[in-house]
Each structure stands twice: as C-alpha cells, then as structure tokens.
Amino acid sequence: MTTTAFIHHKGGTGKTTSCLQIAGILKNIGRTVLVIDTDPQANATLGLGVYSDSLQKHIYQYYIQCCSDNPEKVLLSDYIIKTVSGIDLVPSHLDLVGAEAILYKNPERYHILKKGVDIIKExxxxxxxxxxxxxxxxxxxxxxxxxxxxxxxxxxxxxxxxYDHINHIINDINDILGIKINIGMALLNRWNSHYEKTETFWEKIQQLLGSTSEPKPDSLQEIRTQLEKRISVEIPEVVIISEGKEISHSLKQSIPLIILAPDDPAMPGFKKAASIIDSWKSGRK
Ligand SMILES: Nc1ncnc2c1ncn2[C@@H]1O[C@H](COP(=O)(O)OP(=O)(O)O)[C@@H](O)[C@H]1O
Ligand SMILES: [Mg+2]
Incomplete structure (x- = not known):
C-alpha cells in the first residue's frame, strides 16, 4: 500500500481531476482505494457524488477533534464513507476553512493527518x-x-x-521539521491547450526555470520534451496529460473516465500516472 498526495498551491491545475481519475483507474484494476479530501472547496467529495452539506462527519471534525483534549481517541476510520464508485472517501466541507486558526495553536499541527493515515493504511x-x-x-x-x-x-x-516557490517551501519543511517530502512525479496537465501560444511560451518557461542555451523549440512537442528534461532533474517521473473531452461530464456524473469514456484523449496520461503510482506500492520512492 502507498499514500499519495496531489499538490500545487495554485487552483485549477488539475489536482482534484487527477486524484479522482487515477482513483478510478486504480479501482478499475481491482485495487482498494481511499480518497481523502482536504480541500475546503470539497470538489473531490462532490466529484465522488457526495454532497457535504448532508454529512454528519467530515475532515473538519477530524482535525478539530484531534485538537481537543482527547486526541488519542480520534480515529480517521470513523470519518470514512462508501461512494457509488466503490471508492472510499473521507469527505471535506467548507467548514474546514475555520480549522486553520485552531490548528495554529497545536504543536502537533503538521502531523495530524499522518497519525490518522498511519493507522488505516494497511x-x-x-x-x-x-x-x-x-x-x-x-x-x-x-x-x-x-x-x-x-x-x-x-x-x-x-x-x-x-515551481521554484514550492520547491523552496518543501526544502524548508525538510530542514525545519526534519521530514523528507518526496515529490515522486510531476503531471503536466492540459498540455495541448497552449498550442497557439508557443511563440512566447518557451521564452517565459526558460526565464522561470532558469534559462538554458537551448535554441527555441519550433513545436509544442519539443517544448514539452525540454520541459520534461528540466523538471526531471528534480522529479523522477514526468507524465503529460492531454486536454480531455469528457472530464467535466465525468465529474458531474461521478463516473470515472475509465468507465465513462475510456478512449478520452486524457486517458493515456492518467493511465501512465496510475501505473507509476501503483508501482509505489511498497511505500516511499
Ligand atoms: N486534462 C484536462 N482536460 C480537460 N479539463 C481538465 C483537465 N484537467 C482539469 N480539467 C478541468 O479544469 C478544471 C480545474 O481542475 P481541478 O482538478 O478542479 O483543479 P484543482 O483541483 O487543481 O483546483 C476543472 O473544471 C476540470 O474539469
Ligand atoms: Mg481541487
């Protein structure tokens, strides 16, 4: 078994979409899967067909209870629900926004989710x-x-x-908390939506990632290859996900793409990412 977080500090990059589509693929090949939604926007919860307003228990209460007088009695397993897709879920709720301030007073605040996950991960x-x-x-x-x-x-x-910004934060966490954060994979999502913009796109990428002497690539494919090369210096796996056609239908209907539209252009990328994550079964990379 292995635990994987989908991260980027900007909205709309495709974290929730990737998390749910990869969950669907892993479930489809017979794996047991739990999704933990830790975003107050609760998009993953809704994407799995669950309306958080109708729930008694969600991740907000888990965090709050862990900051109460008896945190040792709090079990993440009490917050798991079943969804129609067969994927288990710890749902989120907008209330979670209010938990940040309470967490700040807790010296164990960065380890609350890990404590819960470690007990149920088997x-x-x-x-x-x-x-x-x-x-x-x-x-x-x-x-x-x-x-x-x-x-x-x-x-x-x-x-x-x-990219550089989050790398600094991760290095700070490694230094200050003495915890090694492993970035096992980068997903380059929606990489055919910028075809028209290739003229200035490459110059911007070069500036942002540190300029190289490479000549300007003349196609998007070449830009991808160069970017993959640059990112793979720091991140071992880089996977490109194409713009999908049925992604919003999949989220609205709570049916994973692998079932709803297995030939969708985004599927090869998601499948590749899922098979890499599945190969991490034994734990840390
Ligand atoms: N590969 C893709 N192809 C088409 N649409 C996508 C793709 N990835 C994400 N989207 C769409 O982009 C929007 C933002 O994605 P989302 O996963 O919610 O981002 P995040 O969780 O990072 O904020 C959603 O409406 C989703 O349907
Ligand atoms: Mg999201």
Missing part, C-alpha cells in the same frame, strides 16, 4: 489525498501524511512560475 492498496490550492497547514499535512507527492502543473504559465 487496509487499502492506495490512499490518495487531494489538497487545497494554498500553502497552508492542510497542504503541509497532506504532504507529510503521504509517502510521495504528485505535483500537478497546468500548461498555464502561472502554474509553472510556482
């Missing part, structure tokens, strides 16, 4: 953690609870601009 082949798009305690909790993190970049230039 029960699942895969635990996938969806994290929020801001650099706060829930993102840090997700990275610390995970054996490996997957950094999800959209082809949006602002997402790539955040």
């Amino acid at each position: 029960r699942y082949d895969h635990i996938l953690i969806d994290t929020p798009p801001f650099l706060g305690q829930f993102l840090i909790n997700g990275m610390i609870a995970a054996d490996n993190s997957v950094m999800v970049f959209s082809s949006d230039i602002f997402a790539i601009a955040g």
Whole structure:
C-alpha cells in the first residue's frame, strides 16, 4: 500500500481531476482505494457524488477533534464513507476553512493527518489525498501524511512560475521539521491547450526555470520534451496529460473516465500516472 498526495498551491491545475481519475483507474484494476479530501472547496467529495452539506462527519471534525483534549481517541476510520464508485472517501466541507486558526495553536499541527493515515493504511492498496490550492497547514499535512507527492502543473504559465516557490517551501519543511517530502512525479496537465501560444511560451518557461542555451523549440512537442528534461532533474517521473473531452461530464456524473469514456484523449496520461503510482506500492520512492 502507498499514500499519495496531489499538490500545487495554485487552483485549477488539475489536482482534484487527477486524484479522482487515477482513483478510478486504480479501482478499475481491482485495487482498494481511499480518497481523502482536504480541500475546503470539497470538489473531490462532490466529484465522488457526495454532497457535504448532508454529512454528519467530515475532515473538519477530524482535525478539530484531534485538537481537543482527547486526541488519542480520534480515529480517521470513523470519518470514512462508501461512494457509488466503490471508492472510499473521507469527505471535506467548507467548514474546514475555520480549522486553520485552531490548528495554529497545536504543536502537533503538521502531523495530524499522518497519525490518522498511519493507522488505516494497511487496509487499502492506495490512499490518495487531494489538497487545497494554498500553502497552508492542510497542504503541509497532506504532504507529510503521504509517502510521495504528485505535483500537478497546468500548461498555464502561472502554474509553472510556482515551481521554484514550492520547491523552496518543501526544502524548508525538510530542514525545519526534519521530514523528507518526496515529490515522486510531476503531471503536466492540459498540455495541448497552449498550442497557439508557443511563440512566447518557451521564452517565459526558460526565464522561470532558469534559462538554458537551448535554441527555441519550433513545436509544442519539443517544448514539452525540454520541459520534461528540466523538471526531471528534480522529479523522477514526468507524465503529460492531454486536454480531455469528457472530464467535466465525468465529474458531474461521478463516473470515472475509465468507465465513462475510456478512449478520452486524457486517458493515456492518467493511465501512465496510475501505473507509476501503483508501482509505489511498497511505500516511499
Ligand atoms: N486534462 C484536462 N482536460 C480537460 N479539463 C481538465 C483537465 N484537467 C482539469 N480539467 C478541468 O479544469 C478544471 C480545474 O481542475 P481541478 O482538478 O478542479 O483543479 P484543482 O483541483 O487543481 O483546483 C476543472 O473544471 C476540470 O474539469
Ligand atoms: Mg481541487
């Protein structure tokens, strides 16, 4: 079994989409899968067909209870629900926004999710953690609870601009908390949506990632190859996900692409990413 967090501190890069599609593929090949939604926006919860307002228990209460007088009695397993897809879920709720301030007073605040995950991880082949798009305690909790993190970049230039920033934060966590955060894979998501913009795109990428003497590539394919080469200096696996056609239908209907539209253009990338994550079964990379 292995635990994987989907991370990027910018919204809309495809964390939730990747988490759910990969969960669907892993489930489809017979793995047991738990998704933990740690984003107050609760998109993964909704994407699995669950309306958080109808719930008695969700991740907010887990965090709050862990900050109460008897944290040792709090079990993450009490917060797991079944979903129609057969994927288990620890759902999220907008209330989670209010937990940040309470967590700040707790010296154990960065390890709360890890403590819960460590007890239940034997029960699942895969635990996938969806994290929020801001650099706060829930993102840090997700990275610390995970054996490996997957950094999800959209082809949006602002997402790539955040690359060095998050690397610094991860190095700080490694230094200050003495915890090694492993980034096992980068997903370059929606990489055919910027075809028209290749003229200035490469110059911007070069500036953001440190300029190289490489001549300007003349196709998007070449830009991808160069970017893959640059990112793979720091991240062992780089996978490209194409723009999908049925992704929003899949999320709206709570049916994974592998069932709804197995020939969708985004599927080969998601399948490759899922098979890499499945090969991490024995734990940290
Ligand atoms: N490969 C893709 N192809 C098409 N649409 C995508 C793809 N990845 C993400 N999206 C769409 O982009 C939007 C943002 O994705 P989401 O996964 O919610 O981002 P994040 O969780 O990082 O904020 C969603 O509406 C989703 O349907
Ligand atoms: Mg999301």
